[in-house]
Each structure stands twice: as C-alpha cells, then as structure tokens.
Amino acid sequence: MEALLLGAGLLLGAYVLVYYNLVKAPPCGGIASLRGRTAVVTGANSGIGKMTALELARRGARVVLACRSRERGEAAAFDLRQESGNNEVIFMALDLASLASVRAFATAFLSSEPRLDILIHNAGISSCGRTHKPFNLLLRVNHIGPFLLTHLLLPRLKTCAPSRVVVVSSAAHRRGRLDFTRLDRPVVGWRQELRAYADSKLANVLFARELATQLEGTGITCYAAHPGPVNSELFLRHVPGWLCPLLRPLAWLVLRAPRGGAQTPLYCALQEGIEPLSGRYFANCHVEEVPPAARDDRAAHRLWEASKRLAGLGPGEEAEPDEDPQPEDPGAPSSPSSPHPEELTVSEPHPSPQNSPDLSKVTRRIHVKAEPEP
Numbered sequence: 234m235e236a237l238l239l240g241a242g243l244l245l246g247a248y249v250l251v252y253y254n255l256v257k258a259p260p261c262g263g264i265a266s267l268r269g270r271t272a273v274v275t276g277a278n279s280g281i282g283k284m285t286a287l288e289l290a291r292r293g294a295r296v297v298l299a300c301r302s303r304e305r306g307e308a309a310a311f312d313l314r315q316e317s318g319n320n321e322v323i324f325m326a327l328d329l330a331s332l333a334s335v336r337a338f339a340t341a342f343l344s345s346e347p348r349l350d351i352l353i354h355n356a357g358i359s360s361c362g363r364t365h366k367p368f369n370l371l372l373r374v375n376h377i378g379p380f381l382l383t384h385l386l387l388p389r390l391k392t393c394a395p396s397r398v399v400v401v402s403s404a405a406h407r408r409g410r411l412d413f414t415r416l417d418r419p420v421v422g423w424r425q426e427l428r429a430y431a432d433s434k435l436a437n438v439l440f441a442r443e444l445a446t447q448l449e450g451t452g453i454t455c456y457a458a459h460p461g462p463v464n465s466e467l468f469l470r471h472v473p474g475w476l477c478p479l480l481r482p483l484a485w486l487v488l489r490a491p492r493g494g495a496q497t498p499l500y501c502a503l504q505e506g507i508e509p510l511s512g513r514y515f516a517n518c519h520v521e522e523v524p525p526a527a528r529d530d531r532a533a534h535r536l537w538e539a540s541k542r543l544a545g546l547g548p549g550e551e552a553e554p555d556e557d558p559q560p561e562d563p564g565a566p567s568s569p570s571s572p573h574p575e576e577l578t579v580s581e582p583h584p585s586p587q588n589s590p591d592l593s594k595v596t597r598r599i600h601v602k603a604e605p606e607p
C-alpha cells in the first residue's frame with residue numbers, strides 16, 4: 234500500500250514538474266540571433282531576471298544587468314559570461330527604490346551605451362522587508378522606478394526602433410485596485426503588502442497599455458508579461474527562517490523553475506509578429522484577456538499622469554534626462570542629478586557600435602492596439 238502511495242506521489246510530482254516547466258512554459262522561440270543588439274534586464278542577479286539575461290546573452294546580445302547590489306550583480310555577470318560564452322554581459326548599478334539612482338543609471342547608460350533594443354523591467358519586490366520608507370515602496374520599486382527609467386531611456390529606444398519594452402507583471406494584477414487618492418501611502422503589515430503588490434502589478438499592466446498608446450507609430454512596442462508561478466526568492470525571502478526548509482522542497486515540486494518563468498518575458502521581447510499586440514498582457518507565451526480594471530484606458534492615463542508626478546517628471550516634460558526637474562526622493566542623496574560615485578559602475582568598457590541587423594525584416598510597425606471588446 235505504502236509503495237503504491239509513494240509511486241502515485243512520485244508520478245504526480247513528475248507530472249506537475251513537466252506540466253509547469255515544459256507544457257505551460259515551452260522554450261521561447263523568437264529571433265534566433267541578437268548579435269549587435271543591446272538589452273537591459275533589471276533585477277537580473279537572481280530568479281527569472283537572471284535566466285532571461287542568460288537566454289539573451291546566449292543569442293549574442295550585449296546584456297546590461299541592472300542590479301541593486303554591486304557584489305551580486307558582478308557575480309551574476311561573471312556567471313552569465315561563463316555560461317553563455319558571451320563576454321558582453323556587464324553590470325550597472327540601479328536601485329529602483331531611489332529616483333536618484335534611476336537617473337544616475339540612465340545617465341551612465343546613455344553616456345556609455347550606443348544602443349538599446351530591449352528593455353526588460355523584471356526587478357520587483359513583494360514585501361517591504363524591514364525597510365520603513367515614507368512612501369509606498371512596493372509601488373516605487375515595481376512601477377514608479379521602471380516608469381521613470383523607461384522615460385529616461387526612451388530617446389535611445391527610439392533611435393534603435395524597432396525596439397521593445399517588457400514589463401514583468403503578475404496574475405496578481407487581477408486582485409489589484411488602484412486608489413488614486415492614496416497611491417503613494419506607506420505600506421504597513423503583510424495584509425497591506427499583499428494588496429500593494431497586486432496594485433503594483435495592476436499598475437504594470439496599465440503602464441504597458443498606456444505606453445503602447447503613447448508610442449504608437451514610433452516603432453517601440455511594449456508588453457506586460459506574467460512569468461507564471463515561479464520558484465524564486467521573491468516570496469520565500471520574507472518567510473520565517475524555520476519555515477523555509479519545509480517550503481523549499483514543496484516550491485521546487487509545484488512551481489515553475491526560473492528558466493520556465495523567463496519564457497514569457499523572452500517571448501514578449503523576441504517573438505516576431507506580435508507588434509500589433511503592443512500594450513497587451515501575455516502569460517504562457519500567449520496574449521491573455523485581462524479584467525476590466527486592467528483595460529481601463531482612463532485609469533491607465535490617470536496612472537500615467539500620477540506616475541509622472543511621483544517620478545518627479547513635470548507636466549508635458551520631454552523625457553530627456555538632463556532636462557528633468559530634480560525629483561523629491563527621501564531615500565536619496567540631496568543631489569540627484571550628480572551620479573553616486575559608487576553606483577556609476579560599468580564592469581567592462583563598452584564596445585564600439587556594432588553592425589545592427591535590419592530588424593524591420595522581422596518586425597512590423599505598430600498600427601493598432603488590437604484587443605477584442607469584452
């Protein structure tokens with residue numbers, strides 16, 4: 234009897250593993266060679282971001298790992314260079330919780346990198362941990378920081394068009410509800426954190442939607458991607474230490490491996506022919522319908538305006554980094570436009586501009602944001 238139960242358990246485990254990692258997350262196809270193109274992946278020192286960066290590096294792209302910790306970022310860049318055999322994987326410092334750091338990253342990037350073809354907003358947090366900030370840290374890291382970064386890097390994305398922006402969102406956006414009267418209120422306690430996480434992921438979906446509208450006709454397309462339920466540190470990081478030994482094997486068994494989680498963001502970054510679906514939400518490498526709150530164009534526009542204020546971008550301001558007003562950033566040094574000396578780090582000298590392949594052969598200009606009516 235026990236042997237039977239064990240056998241059934243093993244079979245079930247194998248089924249779940251295969252189902253989540255191969256059936257639901259088939260390896261993404263898309264453009265085979267990215268030689269001559271540059272990609273930025275935020276939060277690329279672990280989990281889904283690291284696997285996304287690895288795949289881009291394997292295809293020959295120059296990959297910038299935009300990470301908070303120099304030590305972990307440099308270590309990840311080293312690993313990825315080894316694993317991919319591509320020496321064009323570098324680290325640059327970016328802390329999305331600090332608007333000054335976002336600006337410093339953009340300044341460093343624009344002055345050292347001649348190209349930007351793919352921007353993947355992967356970094357995210359699900360909890361504030363022990364940090365107490367006088368603002369909504371989850372919204373800051375998961376949405377406002379990426380919003381500002383996109384604005385600052387737009388000129389480079391435009392000159393390299395056709396180019397793409399991928400915002401790693403989550404199915405949790407379905408539980409999100411944006412309260413515009415208290416968007417930036419500090420988050421206290423795990424219940425508020427869960428809510429704020431879902432809200433920030435809804436903000437990701439609305440951001441991709443509005444960005445697509447604003448960029449129509451520029452050759453830049455953007456997508457919100459759900460990686461699936463992935464076995465990463467995102468949630469385990471905040472679980473009490475004594476619970477981890479119990480949860481880790483369970484998570485390994487029932488959740489997708491980070492490599493599987495990377496497939497939908499990669500699909501959005503690389504798949505030919507999805508340009509008419511710019512602004513849409515993807516899961517399991519397919520476009521998916523979202524709930525009314527996530528396809529509310531008025532809310533998307535309102536969020537855009539609110540995000541501009543929270544990111545320190547003035548009304549009608551162009552996205553040129555040098556023209557941005559000084560942001561108010563409680564967690565940042567007093568001179569945001571002066572780069573932090575320790576943050577302006579590039580682990581390798583930039584390469585000379587390379588011959589870029591003709592992307593117009595594999596992509597088309599965006600004409601419509603196609604979406605069936607509910």
Ligand SMILES: NC(=O)c1ccc[n+]([C@@H]2O[C@H](COP(=O)([O-])OP(=O)(O)OC[C@H]3O[C@@H](n4cnc5c(N)ncnc54)[C@H](O)[C@@H]3O)[C@@H](O)[C@H]2O)c1
Binds near residue numbers: 276357358403465
């Ligand atoms: N793991 C899942 O089941 C799951 C499900 C849906 C969506 N997601 C999303 O996938 C993305 C990647 O998450 P993951 O599961 O790989 O977790 P992870 O914790 O391994 O990766 C998150 C990355 O973001 C970085 N990061 C955190 N705060 C940062 C900051 N202030 N500045 C710069 N980088 C910062 C971390 O250092 C880390 O590298 C997140 O946006 C997450 O919301 C994950």
